[in-house]
Amino acid sequence: MSQRTFSIIKPDAVRKGYTGAILAEIEKAGFKIVAIKKASISKAQAQGFYHVHAERPFFGGLTDFMSSGPIFPMVLEKDNAIADLRKLMGATNPANAEEGTIRKQFAASIEENAIHGSDAEDTAAFEIGYFFAGLELI
Numbered sequence: 001m002s003q004r005t006f007s008i009i010k011p012d013a014v015r016k017g018y019t020g021a022i023l024a025e026i027e028k029a030g031f032k033i034v035a036i037k038k039a040s041i042s043k044a045q046a047q048g049f050y051h052v053h054a055e056r057p058f059f060g061g062l063t064d065f066m067s068s069g070p071i072f073p074m075v076l077e078k079d080n081a082i083a084d085l086r087k088l089m090g091a092t093n094p095a096n097a098e099e100g101t102i103r104k105q106f107a108a109s110i111e112e113n114a115i116h117g118s119d120a121e122d123t124a125a126f127e128i129g130y131f132f133a134g135l136e137l138i
């Protein structure tokens with residue numbers, strides 16, 4: 001069944017000029033890009049996006065990082081999109097990511113790890129709505 005997920009090309013990857021290469025990996029893997037835009041988010045907006053991690057020790061660093069420069073939020077679609085994107089991204093820490101994954105190729109550290117992908121249907125719905133209006137998703 002066709003499914004939508006939400007992804008972000010994070011500030012480290014945008015700064016290093018990896019946006020096009022990451023999008024190519026995503027399209028090569030069979031995802032349709034339903035919507036994409038360039039955005040810069042404030043610390044408060046990053047805190048809202050990552051609210052589930054508010055009590056984690058890395059929350060301050062993570063939200064500073066995510067508000068440190070332009071990002072590309074996007075909505076992706078394919079069969080089994082949520083799980084397949086997580087597989088394509090690789091492990092959170094690129095040191096543990098499998099060969100060929102986006103994080104293995106483009107991420108520098110557990111914090112500066114190039115890409116975000118939703119981890120479940122309910123979080124995907126929240127995250128899509130956080131960045132995109134319904135009219136942008138037709």
Ligand code: ATP
Nearest residue numbers: 053058062091092110111112113115116117118119
């Ligand atoms: P994402 O939600 O960004 O797709 P993920 O689901 O693989 O990544 P989460 O556990 O949801 O990982 O953590 C969210 C983000 O917080 C990670 O992508 C990473 O940037 C950062 N993070 C997670 N764990 C740590 C840590 N121990 N130290 C520093 N940053 C971390």
Ligand code: MG
Nearest residue numbers: 116117118119
């Ligand atoms: Mg996550």
